[in-house]
Amino acid sequence: AFNLMDEAGLYDITQSDNKFNSSFEAYLTSYDVPFIFMNPSGDAFDQLTFAHEFGHFCNDYALGYENTDIDVAEVFSQAMEYLSLIYITDCDDLPRLKMVDSLCTYVEQACYAKFEQEMYRIPAQELSVEALCQLYERIATDYGLSTNEYFESIDFVTVPHFYTSPMYVFSYIVSNDAAMQIYQLELEKDGAGLRCYLDNLDNSEGYFLAFLESAGLESPFTDGYMDSVRSTFCEILEMPDMAA
Numbered sequence: 589a590f591n592l593m594d595e596a597g598l599y600d601i602t603q604s605d606n607k608f609n610s611s612f613e614a615y616l617t618s619y620d621v622p623f624i625f626m627n628p629s630g631d632a633f634d635q636l637t638f639a640h641e642f643g644h645f646c647n648d649y650a651l652g653y654e655n656t657d658i659d660v661a662e663v664f665s666q667a668m669e670y671l672s673l674i675y676i677t678d679c680d681d682l683p684r685l686k687m688v689d690s691l692c693t694y695v696e697q698a699c700y701a702k703f704e705q706e707m708y709r710i711p712a713q714e715l716s717v718e719a720l721c722q723l724y725e726r727i728a729t730d731y732g733l734s735t736n737e738y739f740e741s742i743d744f745v746t747v748p749h750f751y752t753s754p755m756y757v758f759s760y761i762v763s764n765d766a767a768m769q770i771y772q773l774e775l776e777k778d779g780a781g782l783r784c785y786l787d788n789l790d791n792s793e794g795y796f797l798a799f800l801e802s803a804g805l806e807s808p809f810t811d812g813y814m815d816s817v818r819s820t821f822c823e824i825l826e827m828p829d830m831a832a
Contacts, residue, residue, distance in 0.1 A: 589649040592621065593642070599624040601638060610748070611637050613644035613665075615653045622648040632679045636669050636686055643668030650789035657794025658756055662763035667785055670771030687824045690764060697760040699731040700747060704755060720744070762796050765808045765817070772820060 593599055598621055600607075611626040622645045628634040643665035673683045703724050710719060725741040728734050749756045774781025784803060793799040797807055806813055822828065 589646045590642075592649065593624065593645060596621065598622065598645075599626070601626040601628060603628045603630060611641055613641045613648070615648050617653070620652075622653075632682055632685060633689075635672065635676055635679065635682065636689070639668045639672040640665045646789055651792060657796075658753075658759045659762055659796035660766070660794060660799045661756070661759045663766045663799070664785065664789060666760075666764050666767035667770040667781075670767055671774060671782060671785060673771070674774055683824050687821055690768070691821065693760050693764050695731055696733065697757050699728055699733055700744070700750075701755075701758040701761065702731075703727045703744060704750060704757060708754075762808075766796075766800060766803070766805055768817060768820065769805045772816065775820075 598616075601624065604627065607627040608625070609627055611624075613622055613624050615622050624638070624641045624645055626634075626638060626641060628637070646668070647664040669686060673686055676682055706723055706727065707720060710723070721741045724744045725734065728739065728741075728743070733739055744750065747757070770781045770784050772781070773784055784805075788803045791799065791802060793802045799805075800807055808814065808817075
């Protein structure tokens with residue numbers, strides 16, 4: 589996949605003030621190949637961003653753009669980020685940066701998912717800009733995001749998934765769990781997580797729990813499972829594990 593991307597020039601990762609300020613992977617159906625678009629910001633997070641989009645690239649390359657269910661759509665992109673933490677050696681703080689980002693994923697994307705679900709329940713006659721802003725502000729406050737100095741009640745308008753892929757944002761939460769399990773396998777034994785990743789790149793199972801079972805991964809709903817997730821966060825972020 590990397591050789592194809594490199595030799596065919598199936599990427600644009602140059603920085604430009606005239607480019608769309610975002611990053612994504614898209615499948616070019618006319619050419620039957622994936623493509624990576626990225627507008628880097630010039631910091632260490634660019635490495636994680638590229639790893640994320642290249643994970644999508646590999647998954648689409650292996651599956652031939654066979655659509656999978658939303659539940660697992662972000663597994664290989666997020667897992668590529670995690671695996672890159674082990675193989676990228678020129679940025680010592682990258683693991684901490686990724687763990688902070690991962691914690692944000694659990695909170696922010698859960699907030700977005702809750703907002704999206706409630707948004708579609710608003711009766712048509714009550715739907716307005718003001719109603720959406722009020723709903724988002726209430727839910728963001730419930731999730732503790734309104735205490736962020738960058739919080740604005742209209743933040744949701746910058747989330748493209750609400751317009752292009754309704755009910756997609758929840759994938760970032762459940763997929764992140766599967767991705768972290770692949771990372772934990774790699775931490776426990778060199779090559780184990782990478783092997784799991786490669787073995788399942790063409791796994792077209794779309795249902796989350798069925799995907800986990802087919803990949804030999806564990807359900808996050810198993811009693812006591814989240815303790816291992818918390819321990820991983822605490823170890824890398826150098827925080828005391830109060831439950832240990």
